[in-house]
Amino acid sequence: MKFAKNIASRVPVLHGGPYSIENPNPTLVDFSSNVNPLGFPPPVKKLLKTGLQKIPIYPDPNSTNLRKRLSKHVKVPVDNLIIGNGATEIIYNFCQAVITKNTPVLIPIPTFGEYESAVALRGGKIEFFKTMNLNHDVSDFIRQIPKNGCIFICNPNNPTGTVVSKNTMLQILRAAKSRSTMVFVDECFMELTQNPKESVIDHMGMGNLFVLQSLTKSFGLAGLRVGYGVGDRKMISVLHNIKIPWNVSGLSQEAAVLALSEKNFLSRTRNLIKKEHDFLKNSISKINGFSCFDKLSQFYFDQDKNKLKNATKETLEKNILIRDCSTFRGLDESHIRIAIKTRKENAKLILALEESK
Structure with missing residues (x-):
């Protein structure tokens, strides 16, 4: 074979x-x-003690209630949200939708290794940009942005913890848009920073932006695997079409809703x-x-x-x-x-x- x-x-x-x-x-x-x-959050513990009777039931394949609750949490329409079995599932589904053989991809390093792995599975052509702080090297980075390609940026970066400022991110987004290049921004740690308003979720109108976030980090749900992506409706529709059925368990969906309700x-x-x-x-x-x-x-x-x-x-x-x-x-x-x-x-x-x- x-x-x-x-x-x-x-x-x-x-x-x-x-x-x-x-x-x-x-x-x-x-x-x-x-x-x-x-x-x-404490309400999740109560759910896991009382929710065993729900295990034999197939979960909602569209995570409808969770998407509605997240819509309020991140202030974007429900149709702009996709739920994943952890953030990593969304990375791979995004690459399946966007990356084809020889698609030019730019990744700053050091960073989370799954971007490179997911792109490589699709046959994308990867270039790396070495930087310990993208804020300081943004001009050189922008010059390296490919045409008709994709950029992956982890913000705050894993493992360095560096936060790329919103102003810097907007420079990158505008430059990428002028070259018809998609920008994938992983903000899974953003809610744990001292200034979560550095998020670029409120700039979805630019059209070439996809933002990844996760309840794994922010709400301690690593074992339940709940991540989510925010993008334009066309992108989200495609991701819904290619994701596996019942990708997020029923208990995970309910736990995430309860976690988000904890003030x-x-x-x-x-x-x-x-x-x-x-x-x-x-x-x-x-x-x-x-x-x-x-x-x-x-x-x-x-x-x-x-x-x-x-x-x-x-x-x-x-x-x-x-x-x-x-x-x-x-x-x-x-x-x-x-x-x-x-x-x-x-x-x-x-x-x-x-x-x-």
């Missing part, structure tokens, strides 16, 4: 999380994946992240060899690869998992990514890093 070369040779993208290692301890403290440090959950989360970000940055910067990449980042680095490799190994021996960023294109073993968690967990991490050799 023969398979297409780009499919047969595909290597899955490596990610963080407890299942990125063999036989994870149930009590593992996971700093390798960035999810709401408060966990999920002040995101503001409490942002307050905690700001406080604990400052604590982590100040504490880790005092450890010999470690320094913080960026003020807005959940990402730290060390220039001594061997020291950092030892730190990663030794913290895991203490049941703490941090993200080695060598699997990100453009980075190596001298970089790690650390999520922000609660003070108790963060203090435990600091102690482990201080004791590493």
Whole structure:
């Protein structure tokens, strides 16, 4: 049996999380994946305790109630929303709809690896733009924007945590539109930043914009897999046509609706992240060899690869998992990514890093 070369040779993208290692301890403290440090909203727990009778029922294939609730949350019409089994499903469906063989694609690196993987499956022609802060390099980036192609931008960026300002994003959007190029903006972490209004969702009228967001990060629903995309009606209609039936479970849809109804959950989360970000940055910067990449980042680095490799190994021996960023294109073993968690967990991490050799 023969398979297409780009499919047969595909290597899955490596990610963080407890299942990125063999036989994870149930009590593992996971700093390798960035999810709401408060966990999920309390109403979700009640649903999961009382909703077992709904498991035998097929879910709504169109996630109708969730789309209606999200419409109010992000202030866009229901017809401009698509729900996915996590944000990653939408990335692959978007590429299936937009990318064909040799479609020119521009991706800033380092960034989330699934854009490259999804484009490669479709045979797109990828070029990379190395930058640690797109705000500083936007002029060079704009010059590299292809015609009749697609751009993928993660904002805030994973793994660096850098937020591309709305003004910079609008420069990119206008330049891309003049070249008939689509812009895919992944804002899955945007609601956890200190200024979520940097989102470009309110600029859908430009026509060449698609925005990805997720309840996985913002509302701690990583295990329930709920992401969503915002685009013009034609794009959303196509994505509805190609998605698999019943792609989001009934319990996941209901949990997402309940999570969105929890008032002040995101503001409490942002307050905690700001406080604990400052604590982590100040504490880790005092450890010999470690320094913080960026003020807005959940990402730290060390220039001594061997020291950092030892730190990663030794913290895991203490049941703490941090993200080695060598699997990100453009980075190596001298970089790690650390999520922000609660003070108790963060203090435990600091102690482990201080004791590493």
